[in-house]
Amino acid sequence: MSPKTLSLLRTFAPLLGIAALAVVMLVVAPAVLSPFRLNSLGKYTCWAIAAVGIGLAWGRGGMLVLGQGVFFGLGGYSMAMHLKLEAAGPDGVPDFMLLYGDGTMPAFWEPFRSGPFTIFAILALPAIAATVLGWAIFKRRVKGAYFAILTQAMAVVFATLLVATIQETGGFNGLNQFTQFFGYNLYDPVNKQMVYSITVVLLIVCLLIVWQLYRSRFGELLVATRDAEERVRFLGHDPANIKLVAFVVAAMMASVGGAMFAPIAGIISPSDVDATASIFLIAGVALGGRALFLGPALGALTVGYGRTSLSEAFPNQWTYFLGAMFIVVILLLPRGVGDLPRLVRSALDRRTSA
Amino acid sequence: MLTEKQSTERFRPVLNSRARRATGTATALAAALILSSCGGSTAGEDGASGSGCVDTSGDSIKLGFLQSTSGVMSISEQTVRDSLSLAMEEINADGGIMGKQIEPVVEDGASDPAIFAEKIEKLLTADCVAAVFGGWTSASRKAMLPVVEANNGLLFYPVQYEGLEASENIYYTGATTNQQIIPAMEFLAAEGAKTLFLAGSDYVFPRTANKIIKQYAAELGIEIVGEEYVPLDDDNWTTQVAKIVAAKPDFVFNTINGSSNVGFIKAYYEQGLGPDTSPIISVSIAEEEAPAMGHPVTGQYAAWNYFESVDSAANSDFIAAFKDKYGAGRPTSDPMEAAYTSLYLYKNIVEKAGSFDVDEVNGASDGVSYDAPEGTVVIDGDNHHISKTALIGQINADNQFDVVFSSDGPIEPDPFLEGYDWWDPAAE
Numbered sequence: 001m002s003p004k005t006l007s008l009l010r011t012f013a014p015l016l017g018i019a020a021l022a023v024v025m026l027v028v029a030p031a032v033l034s035p036f037r038l039n040s041l042g043k044y045t046c047w048a049i050a051a052v053g054i055g056l057a058w059g060r061g062g063m064l065v066l067g068q069g070v071f072f073g074l075g076g077y078s079m080a081m082h083l084k085l086e087a088a089g090p091d092g093v094p095d096f097m098l099l100y101g102d103g104t105m106p107a108f109w110e111p112f113r114s115g116p117f118t119i120f121a122i123l124a125l126p127a128i129a130a131t132v133l134g135w136a137i138f139k140r141r142v143k144g145a146y147f148a149i150l151t152q153a154m155a156v157v158f159a160t161l162l163v164a165t166i167q168e169t170g171g172f173n174g175l176n177q178f179t180q181f182f183g184y185n186l187y188d189p190v191n192k193q194m195v196y197s198i199t200v201v202l203l204i205v206c207l208l209i210v211w212q213l214y215r216s217r218f219g220e221l222l223v224a225t226r227d228a229e230e231r232v233r234f235l236g237h238d239p240a241n242i243k244l245v246a247f248v249v250a251a252m253m254a255s256v257g258g259a260m261f262a263p264i265a266g267i268i269s270p271s272d273v274d275a276t277a278s279i280f281l282i283a284g285v286a287l288g289g290r291a292l293f294l295g296p297a298l299g300a301l302t303v304g305y306g307r308t309s310l311s312e313a314f315p316n317q318w319t320y321f322l323g324a325m326f327i328v329v330i331l332l333l334p335r336g337v338g339d340l341p342r343l344v345r346s347a348l349d350r351r352t353s354a
Numbered sequence: 355m356l357t358e359k360q361s362t363e364r365f366r367p368v369l370n371s372r373a374r375r376a377t378g379t380a381t382a383l384a385a386a387l388i389l390s391s392c393g394g395s396t397a398g399e400d401g402a403s404g405s406g407c408v409d410t411s412g413d414s415i416k417l418g419f420l421q422s423t424s425g426v427m428s429i430s431e432q433t434v435r436d437s438l439s440l441a442m443e444e445i446n447a448d449g450g451i452m453g454k455q456i457e458p459v460v461e462d463g464a465s466d467p468a469i470f471a472e473k474i475e476k477l478l479t480a481d482c483v484a485a486v487f488g489g490w491t492s493a494s495r496k497a498m499l500p501v502v503e504a505n506n507g508l509l510f511y512p513v514q515y516e517g518l519e520a521s522e523n524i525y526y527t528g529a530t531t532n533q534q535i536i537p538a539m540e541f542l543a544a545e546g547a548k549t550l551f552l553a554g555s556d557y558v559f560p561r562t563a564n565k566i567i568k569q570y571a572a573e574l575g576i577e578i579v580g581e582e583y584v585p586l587d588d589d590n591w592t593t594q595v596a597k598i599v600a601a602k603p604d605f606v607f608n609t610i611n612g613s614s615n616v617g618f619i620k621a622y623y624e625q626g627l628g629p630d631t632s633p634i635i636s637v638s639i640a641e642e643e644a645p646a647m648g649h650p651v652t653g654q655y656a657a658w659n660y661f662e663s664v665d666s667a668a669n670s671d672f673i674a675a676f677k678d679k680y681g682a683g684r685p686t687s688d689p690m691e692a693a694y695t696s697l698y699l700y701k702n703i704v705e706k707a708g709s710f711d712v713d714e715v716n717g718a719s720d721g722v723s724y725d726a727p728e729g730t731v732v733i734d735g736d737n738h739h740i741s742k743t744a745l746i747g748q749i750n751a752d753n754q755f756d757v758v759f760s761s762d763g764p765i766e767p768d769p770f771l772e773g774y775d776w777w778d779p780a781a782e
Contacts, residue, residue, distance in 0.1 A: 036479045040472065099518055100561050103780055163585050164556055172557035172586060173493040174467060177500045187504050267497050271466045311469075312476070315462040319424045 014293045018207050021294070025200045035189045039264060042196040044304030045203050046261040047281060048297040052206045053253030054285045055296030056213065061246040062226030063143070067151030068254045068281050070158045071126040073273030075255030077162075077169065078125060080262040081109055082118035083178035094170075095177070101167040108168075115182055122259045123252055130251035131244065138240035138247075143229075152275055159274035174269025181263045192264075199260040206253050207297060213249070214293065222246055254281075287329050289336025299336060407482035410710050415454040417442075417697075418461065418477035420488030420498075425465025426587065426612065430689070431490045433642060434512055435460075437690040438487055440679055441697040451701045452708070459483055467497035474498045478507040484710040485510060485700055487693065491611075492516060492558045499524065506712050510700060512693035514637065514659070516562035517769040518779070520737040522716060527696040527731075528689065529659050529742050530769040535563050536570060537744030538607075538635055538657035541759045543574045547604040550576050551632070553594060553618065554609035556583040563609050563637070566777070573776040579603050584610070589617025592625075598632060599625050608636040615639060619647045629653030635746070641685035644753040654749050659742040660691040660728035661755040669727035685753075686727075695726040699733065699740070729764065739767030 029041055050072050057063045084094045090113075093105050111117045133154070137147060162169050169175070184191040213219050225232045225239045232239050262268045271277065281300065288299020306325065310318040333339055409416070419438055421431035442456045450456060459481045461473040470489065477483045478501070485508035489495045495511050502509045502523045514529040542550065550571060554560025564581060571578055579601040582594040595618070598606060610618050615638070622634070635655040641662050644651055662673060662685055672694065676686050699722060704710055707718035720735020731740040741764035747755025771777040 034480065036475055039475075043472070096558075098779065100558060160585060166556065166558065166561055171561075172491075173496050176467070176471070176497055265468045265471060266500060267468050267471050269467045269493060269497070272468050308472070311462050311464065315460045316423045318462065 014207075014211050017294045018204060018211070021207075021297070022200070022204055025203075026197060030193060030196070035192060038196055039192055040304075040308055041301075042199050042264040043261065044301045045196075045199045046257040046264060047284060047304050048300040049199070049203050049206050049257035049260070050254040050281050051285045051288070051296040051300035052203070052210055053250030053257075054281060055290055055292075056210055056222075056253075057246050057250035058282070058285060059290030059292070059296065060214065060219065060222050060226065061243055063243060063247060064148040064282075065151050065247070065250060066148045066275070066282060067153070067155035067158075067278050068250070069155045069273040069275065069278035070151075071130065071251040071254035072258035072261070072277070072281070073158060073162070073268070073270075074125045074129065074258065075122045076258030076262045076268040076273065077175070078112065078118055078121045078255075079259040080175040080178070080268045081112040082115065083181065083262060084175050085109065085113045086182075087177060087179040094175075096170050096173070096175075097167060100171070106168050122255055126251040126255035127248055130248045134244040134247040135240075138243045141240075152278070155273070155275040155278045159270040162270040162273070170269075172270060174267055174272070175262070176267035176269075178263060178266060186263060186266075195260070195263050199264065202256055202260065203297065206256070207294070209249070211293065218242070218245065283326060287326065287336060289338030292336060292338040295336050295338035298338065302337075407479070408484045408710055409482060410454070410484075413454055414457040415451060415710060416457045416459055416481060416483045417700075418459045418474070418481065418483040418486035418488070420461045420463055420470065420473055420477060420486055422463040422465040422490065422494075424462055427463075427465040427490055430612070430642070431463070433687065433690050434488075434490065434693040436680055436684075437676065437686070437694040438697055440676055441694045443679075444675065445697065445701055451704050452710075461488075463488065463494055465491075467491075467493045470494040471497040471501050474507070474509070475501045475505065478502065478505045484508070484704075487512070487696055487700075489513070490689070495519075495524070496558075508700075508712055508715065510693075510696040512696050513689045514692075516559045517566075517771070518562065520739070520769050522738070523712070524738060525696065525699070525719070525733070526739045526767075526769070527692045527699065529744070530739050530767050531563065531566050532768045532771060532774070533659060533742045533744050533765045534637060534657050535566055536774070537759075537761050537765070538637065538746065539567060539570050539574060539576075541655075541657070541746045542605050542607075542635065543576065544759070545605075547576055549579045549601070549603040549605075551579055551598050551601055551603035551606045552581040552609070553591075553598070553606055554583050555586045555611045555614055557586055557611075559611065560609035564607075566771070567607060569776055569778065569781065570774075584614060584618075586612060586614060589614050591618040591621040594618075595621040595625050595627070598622070599627065603632050606632055606634045608634045609638070610636075611638045615643065616646070616648050619649050619651060623649045640687035640689075641753065641755070642687045644749055650751070651749050651753075652751050655746055655758070656749065656755060657744065657746050658688040658755075659745060660688045661745060661747045661757060662686045663747070663754050663757065664728060664745075666727065666729065668725050668729075672727040688728075691727050695724060695728070695731060695740075698724045698726070699731070703733070731764065734767050737767055737769050739769055741766050 030038060050068055054065055054068055057065045088094050093103055097103055097105060163172050178186055180186055181195055221237060221242050225242050229239045284300030284303035285296040287303055289295030310321050329337060419435060421435045422428045423432060442458060446455050459477060461477060463470040463473055474486055477486050487510045489498060489511045490513050492515055498509055499521055503521060507523055509524045510527060511524055512527050514534050517530040552564045554564060568578055580597050584591060633654055635657060637657050639656050640658060673686055677684060702724055703715050703719045703722045706722055707714045719733050721732060723730055723732040729743050731742060733740050743764050744761040745757050746759035748758045750756050
């Protein structure tokens with residue numbers, strides 16, 4: 001291959017990767033998997049959507065976001081509130097409010113009866129929250145471990161708040177028993193497959209957005225900020241703004257993932273959005289390779305699948321295996337499994353040159 | 355970091371027309387794929403749900419055991435798994451259910467409601483089990499309920515809970531509120547209690563239980579002098595216990611669940627309270643938990659439907675078999691007994707129905723009984739709960755319970771409290 005074709009191939013490799021992923025997930029998977037397995041794959045896809053955002057913020061931006069569960073939860077609970085109200089019917093009140101309280105619905109639930117408002121909220125709520133938070137953090141030049149601790153604390157606070165507001169959010173039990181998704185019966189396998197397809201398409205859209213961002217001037221600046229923030233500032237750019245954009249985009253992607261998680265898993269509860277869940281999201285990204293283009297998404301899909309299959313094969317010991325897998329990957333492949341081809345290539349190069 | 359800089363080389367911006375065209379192509383490709391996958395989905399997939407896949411042709415029958423064997427609930431739920439395994443071995447040794455050996459399919463709920471929902475769907479649709487035995491927290495049961503209903507499966511749930519629920523697809527072998535909470539209140543009234551303090555974990559069971567307790571207390575003339583909640587995973591009770599000290603209640607009604615009890619008991623004794631001043635009546639401290647409180651809890655009370663100390667032939671056999679299998683140091687407790695009972699009840703229903711089919715099982719379940727370690731229990735076919743005798747035990751120095759109060763025979767289950775005219779579900 002001539003150097004020119006090689007460089008072209010490098011440019012478009014990510015697109016080929018997306019295309020391959022699309023074919024596998026939209027054509028092959030529905031054909032070979034049972035509805036139950038397809039639904040599980042849909043769940044992993046939701047985590048993958050959040051992981052793509054983490055790849056942007058952490059892999060490219062160097063911000064270790066340990067609290068993405070918060071944004072996952074904002075989207076998830078927004079969607080769940082809408083689905084809950086859909087299940088309750090017009091003017092109906094969600095069942096749990098009668099069970100735990102006196103059956104009056106808090107005012108903030110009311111707008112979620114509207115589908116368009118819910119979709120707006122899924123995008124706007126995390127954007128507003130991340131902007132306010134990010135602005136305060138980045139303008140004060142909080143970074144590194146302090147940033148990580150702060151985001152982690154946010155996830156702890158969020159889960160505690162949800163558990164404590166049992167009459168408003170369902171508390172520890174979370175929200176479940178959804179019957180329809182924007183008018184489509186969720187018990188119908190055809191509609192479940194539609195929800196799955198929508199989720200995969202959203203993953204592809206997020207990958208395309210990130211691909212475009214990486215190729216743009218912004219992508220270069222983001223990496224520059226990660227590697228030498230002071231120099232970027234010296235060149236006349238405000239690193240705070242660059243980081244803020246990446247942080248907000250990552251938050252919105254996590255929210256979209258959470259929003260699709262609710263109808264697919266059929267439930268959203270504090271344990272899906274707390275600090276542990278947030279770390280689980282990060283783990284997938286680290287495993288796949290945080291700075292690689294498809295690494296975060298593939299890592300999240302793999303960890304999701306691994307969790308299911310390991311726990312089915314070894315119901316009593318699986319957590320040890322999962323832990324061991326992380327230790328091995330972090331020790332041997334600190335930049336993720338996706339880094340393996342490069343390591344092999346450089347090893348081969350060394351051998352030929354020697 | 356030098357290494358990360360290297361990796362960015364691959365993403366050098368190449369904004370030429372070729373790249374733009376490629377983006378367009380990718381978008382078009384994606385759109386085509388969506389259309390193709392949607393088109394494919396409409397073709398017959400209807401056999402996907404429903405428990406019609408249960409295989410009853412062989413000489414074994416698959417049953418699902420779904421407990422948390424990882425996460426915060428694993429300590430409790432493992433004990434249920436153990437007693438289910440014991441019941442299974444006994445039934446298999448005795449010829450199985452309708453001559454079929456039980457083949458267990460074991461899954462981990464991982465203390466996470468979403469995992470419970472996923473695993474029970476797997477058990478019902480992929481493993482095709484005839485019934486699932488599992489769940490502990492109300493959160494896990496609520497998460498499994500829509501799945502088991504959508505697939506017309508069967509779930510046997512072995513833990514006392516807050517009531518106000520009855521599903522065609524669930525059998526509840528733990529107590530509902532009129533078999534545990536309400537008798538406990540009657541015991542307090544008989545003891546002459548005038549004031550009561552409510553302490554609970556912040557989730558659905560304590561909230562609902564306390565709603566019932568408050569309404570019944572008003573009926574019995576008992577004054578509620580305080581109500582405090584702390585999150586499930588929190589064990590700092592210092593400020594809340596200070597309020598108990600100030601209120602000096604005749605009794606403390608404890609609906610705290612899990613390890614948070616340890617923090618509560620610690621603060622309770624540290625601040626000078628004890629069974630002679632403001633005794634505690636608990637609904638989730640059993641033989642397993644009492645020795646793990648970090649302070650002797652002798653003299654305190656608990657309301658259950660089974661204690662290891664229950665004197666019956668069935669219980670002696672159960673205890674002997676359990677200790678034989680798992681060791682003499684292992685206590686037996688109410689949820690373990692309810693799980694053990696649930697498997698025998700299932701066997702009896704199936705053998706009465708002559709079928710593993712869910713609808714036929716439901717049709718036959720009314721009136722099916724079993725001589726359980728707690729006494730004879732009978733299924734109510736309308737609400738799928740079982741009759742149970744309510745017991746109040748006082749903890750002795752060996753961390754066993756001396757029965758100090760017992761209801762007049764088994765109490766019929768009334769999950770929606772329809773037989774109690776003081777109960778108003780819509781009131782605060």
